[in-house]
Amino acid sequence: MLELLTGFVEELRAAGLPVSLTESIDAAAAMHHVPMEDRQALKYALAATLVKSADHWRAFDTAFEVFFSLRGERYGIDAGSGNSSAETAAAGSDGQEGAVGAAGAGGGSPVSAEDLAEQLYRALLFGDDGRLVALARMAVGRFAGMEPGRPVGGTYYLYRTLRQLDMDGLRGRLLDAARMQAPGGALSPLEERLMSDEMQQRLTRLRNAVEDEIRRRLVADRGAQALARSLRSPLPEEIDFMHATRDELLALQRAIRPLSRKLAVRLARKRRRGRTGPLDFRSTVRHSLSTGGVPVDLRFRPPHPAKPELVVIADISGSVASFARFTLHLVHALSDQFSKVRSFVFIDGIDEVTEIFDRSDDVAEAVHRVNTEADVVWVDGHSDYGHALGVFWERWGHGITSRTSVLVLGDARNNYHAPQAWVLQEVGLRARHLYWLNPEPRSYWGSGDSVVDVYGAHCDEVVEVRNLRQLEHFVSQLT
Amino acid sequence: MTSEASRPVAPAARGSELGEDLGPLGFPDPGPARFAGVDDVRDQLAAAGYLADDAIAGVVHLADRLAKPVLIEGPAGTGKTELAKSVARVTGSRLVRLQCYEGLDESKALYEWNYRKQLLRIQAQQVLDAGPASDASSTVASASGGDSGSGRASGGPGRLTWRDVEEDIFSEEFLLARPLLQAIRSTEPVVLLVDEVDRVELETEALLLEVLSEYQVSIPELGTVRAQRIPLVFLTSNNTRELSEALKRRCLYLHLDYPTLERERAIVTSRVPGIGDELADQVARIVRSLRTLELKKPPSVSETLDWARTLVLLGIEQVDAENARATLHVLLKYRSDLERAAKELEMTQTDGR
Ligand SMILES: Nc1ncnc2c1ncn2[C@@H]1O[C@H](COP(=O)(O)OP(=O)(O)O)[C@@H](O)[C@H]1O
Numbered sequence: 001m002l003e004l005l006t007g008f009v010e011e012l013r014a015a016g017l018p019v020s021l022t023e024s025i026d027a028a029a030a031m032h033h034v035p036m037e038d039r040q041a042l043k044y045a046l047a048a049t050l051v052k053s054a055d056h057w058r059a060f061d062t063a064f065e066v067f068f069s070l071r072g073e074r075y076g077i078d079a080g081s082g083n084s085s086a087e088t089a090a091a092g093s094d095g096q097e098g099a100v101g102a103a104g105a106g107g108g109s110p111v112s113a114e115d116l117a118e119q120l121y122r123a124l125l126f127g128d129d130g131r132l133v134a135l136a137r138m139a140v141g142r143f144a145g146m147e148p149g150r151p152v153g154g155t156y157y158l159y160r161t162l163r164q165l166d167m168d169g170l171r172g173r174l175l176d177a178a179r180m181q182a183p184g185g186a187l188s189p190l191e192e193r194l195m196s197d198e199m200q201q202r203l204t205r206l207r208n209a210v211e212d213e214i215r216r217r218l219v220a221d222r223g224a225q226a227l228a229r230s231l232r233s234p235l236p237e238e239i240d241f242m243h244a245t246r247d248e249l250l251a252l253q254r255a256i257r258p259l260s261r262k263l264a265v266r267l268a269r270k271r272r273r274g275r276t277g278p279l280d281f282r283s284t285v286r287h288s289l290s291t292g293g294v295p296v297d298l299r300f301r302p303p304h305p306a307k308p309e310l311v312v313i314a315d316i317s318g319s320v321a322s323f324a325r326f327t328l329h330l331v332h333a334l335s336d337q338f339s340k341v342r343s344f345v346f347i348d349g350i351d352e353v354t355e356i357f358d359r360s361d362d363v364a365e366a367v368h369r370v371n372t373e374a375d376v377v378w379v380d381g382h383s384d385y386g387h388a389l390g391v392f393w394e395r396w397g398h399g400i401t402s403r404t405s406v407l408v409l410g411d412a413r414n415n416y417h418a419p420q421a422w423v424l425q426e427v428g429l430r431a432r433h434l435y436w437l438n439p440e441p442r443s444y445w446g447s448g449d450s451v452v453d454v455y456g457a458h459c460d461e462v463v464e465v466r467n468l469r470q471l472e473h474f475v476s477q478l479t
Numbered sequence: 480m481t482s483e484a485s486r487p488v489a490p491a492a493r494g495s496e497l498g499e500d501l502g503p504l505g506f507p508d509p510g511p512a513r514f515a516g517v518d519d520v521r522d523q524l525a526a527a528g529y530l531a532d533d534a535i536a537g538v539v540h541l542a543d544r545l546a547k548p549v550l551i552e553g554p555a556g557t558g559k560t561e562l563a564k565s566v567a568r569v570t571g572s573r574l575v576r577l578q579c580y581e582g583l584d585e586s587k588a589l590y591e592w593n594y595r596k597q598l599l600r601i602q603a604q605q606v607l608d609a610g611p612a613s614d615a616s617s618t619v620a621s622a623s624g625g626d627s628g629s630g631r632a633s634g635g636p637g638r639l640t641w642r643d644v645e646e647d648i649f650s651e652e653f654l655l656a657r658p659l660l661q662a663i664r665s666t667e668p669v670v671l672l673v674d675e676v677d678r679v680e681l682e683t684e685a686l687l688l689e690v691l692s693e694y695q696v697s698i699p700e701l702g703t704v705r706a707q708r709i710p711l712v713f714l715t716s717n718n719t720r721e722l723s724e725a726l727k728r729r730c731l732y733l734h735l736d737y738p739t740l741e742r743e744r745a746i747v748t749s750r751v752p753g754i755g756d757e758l759a760d761q762v763a764r765i766v767r768s769l770r771t772l773e774l775k776k777p778p779s780v781s782e783t784l785d786w787a788r789t790l791v792l793l794g795i796e797q798v799d800a801e802n803a804r805a806t807l808h809v810l811l812k813y814r815s816d817l818e819r820a821a822k823e824l825e826m827t828q829t830d831g832r
């Protein structure tokens with residue numbers, strides 16, 4: 001068991017979790033206090049000692065399911081056998097859900113596809129989770145077409161199975177059934193919505209059960225270590241803006257809200273603490289009366305720190321678009337921390353989008369609208385930093401003062417146009433601070449058509465911002 | 480001087496010592512078990528009105544067995560503070576609460592000397608020293624502490640050296656014990672709650688870490704105070720700031736998120752007197768659906784309870800679009816959230832039927 005734990009901890013570290021030696025010792029100690037056969041209790045005991053951030057839960061969860069999936073009698077698996085016998089084994093070996101095996105497999109003969117679909121539908125309708133799991137296992141055996149040693153990912157098998165299960169069809173049937181049961185044979189719009197959320201949740205449980213079963217079989221085939229390695233995915237704060245997959249973009253979207261809330265509080269505090277106000281003489285004297293006139297307690301007036309002004313100029317063309325989106329989102333979610341935030345977006349043309357943010361009270365929605373409403377194409381829709389910056393200076397340059405901090409966002413890949421670096425020189429001279437945030441790895445800077453070094457010469461700093469962690473770090477130092 | 484006898488000494492300050500400190504593997508002795516197991520934690524908490532899931536019950540059980548503090552993180556109103564209170568209740572412990580805020584420092588968290596009282600004591604001594612024991616001065620002296628009698632008996636009329644005075648004013652009598660010290664030197668069982676720890680600055684966090692590693696406090700003027708038994712400790716955080724790695728390493732970690740439908744329904748049923756099962760179910764389902772929307776401030780458990788109470792108060796037995804819309808402001812605090820909720824949950828017009 002201790003060996004298993006060691007491997008597990010190594011996997012967590014490889015996935016990016018900062019597990020210390022103390023914590024792994026704690027985990028070993030914790031295992032003594034949970035009954036070994038209780039997988040759920042074991043999971044929470046390990047989580048309590050090894051995972052110290054909610055963002056790391058997913059990575060932990062995946063690794064746990066892989067490493068500890070084969071424990072317990074009833075999880076026995078007949079990995080070597082072909083599909084049809086694996087399926088009866090899955091149904092039969094399950095003492096607890098024996099009813100399903102008996103009703104479905106009819107004492108050993110494989111269940112028909114129609115039968116399986118019907119039983120699944122009924123299990124979903126009655127919310128019978130135990131049955132659902134048993135059926136999901138059968139469905140994988142029947143539909144996933146898993147073969148030992150085949151080098152395909154779990155998602156391939158997942159989609160193969162789900163397609164056969166016809167999730168949309170199931171959802172429709174379930175909702176119909178709910179409507180039939182309602183008094184009058186119909187649901188009110190509110191009830192309709194609640195019911196649809198409920199059915200969605202049950203279908204998600206089915207999907208998870210299918211995923212679990214596929215994972216279990218893959219572990220049996222390839223071994224825990226190898227599988228965990230292939231399932232590893234970056235933690236949300238480490239996802240690369242420029243190469244995020246669709247799922248990763250969703251994870252980023254989920255992460256950005258709590259992050260902006262957290263940053264807002266931190267910045268507000270920092271500003272308040274930054275300076276102490278002047279001595280309040282009257283109050284000090286008044287308070288000294290209780291100590292016989294000795295001014296033991298010095299009283300200060302509350303400080304009034306000034307909020308800086310922010311101007312953001314963002315390239316929103318193709319490869320850097322999501323970087324711009326998340327940065328704009330964060331900055332505008334923090335707009336209370338600045339006296340004013342103005343935003344400009346460009347490709348080869350440039351447009352001010354401040355108003356889109358001001359008008360909408362939902363930042364995510366505003367960011368979305370920026371992409372559709374801003375007028376940013378001038379000639380051909382390929383980035384032209386020089387032209388965009390030139391127009392910016394001409395039309396809005398006078399708005400920059402010694403209270404303004406300017407952020408330019410982009411990879412500075414200028415398609416070999418003229419950089420017009422003099423604009424940044426002017427901006428830099430006038431503004432309080434000028435920063436360039438580049439989503440490319442530092443080692444790429446200046447290669448090919450990147451002119452970031454030319455611009456960088458006029459900036460206070462060029463900062464590499466490839467992921468949320470770096471973005472958070474930069475923004476938290478901004479005010 | 481020999482005022483030793485008259486000075487009150489806290490039993491915990493001088494007397495008690497933890498016997499065998501460290502067990503095998505360097506773990507401190509957790510003492511006799513407070514719970515019989517995970518299920519016992521869950522049952523006891525449920526009996527006290529707190530409905531725990533496997534993760535919550537599991538971590539409380541471990542905290543007891545490993546004698547480690549628990550760091551609870553999660554959105555506001557999900558039952559973090561309430562968990563600590565409930566654990567105190569079921570274990571028959573006194574709850575000692577350190578409410579954190581920005582600017583909280585050692586003197587408010589651990590202890591400080593009552594300097595006003597010390598100053599008065601010194602001034603009284605000056606009066607005493609200034610002249611022969613006139614009526615006025617002896618009144619002041621006896622008012623200042625009551626041990627002037629013993630001082631005079633041994634050292635002549637009012638003649639105390641500065642060292643005597645110093646020793647006197649740094650005695651137990653002038654000490655203000657703050658929650659951390661209170662918890663450490665308590666002779667009865669305590670649960671220590673360090674609430675909203677994310678609000679304090681890093682230095683104060685370091686102080687906490689020190690206390691939670693040693694379970695002892697040393698006061699230079701008085702000596703070292705040790706806990707008789709390591710108390711159960713809960714730290715809560717709304718996650719407005721990343722806590723230090725060191726503190727996290729020291730603690731068991733529990734992320735308290737919004738409860739599942741089933742648990743929230745049970746919480747509503749147990750906390751809202753007079754609510755029917757059907758209404759409790761509806762409330763929990765609507766709240767769950769609301770939380771799937773991208774709201775600025777998703778409803779918390781306490782808001783769910785407020786809403787359920789409101790519905791009961793208004794005599795509503797079944798939620799429909801109309802009465803939901805009319806009472807939704809109890810649940811959601813932003814106007815944009817209210818609008819979005821009404822639109823998404825089809826509450827904008829009255830029911831078709
Ligand atoms: N699991 C639970 N069982 C019973 N009541 C709960 C539970 N979780 C939350 N509550 C209720 O929610 C309210 C808010 O909880 P609280 O502990 O103050 O939240 P937090 O400290 O997380 O902000 C409590 O007063 C309690 O009534």
Ligand SMILES: [Mg+2]
Pocket residue numbers: 556559560561674715
């Ligand atoms: Mg609280």
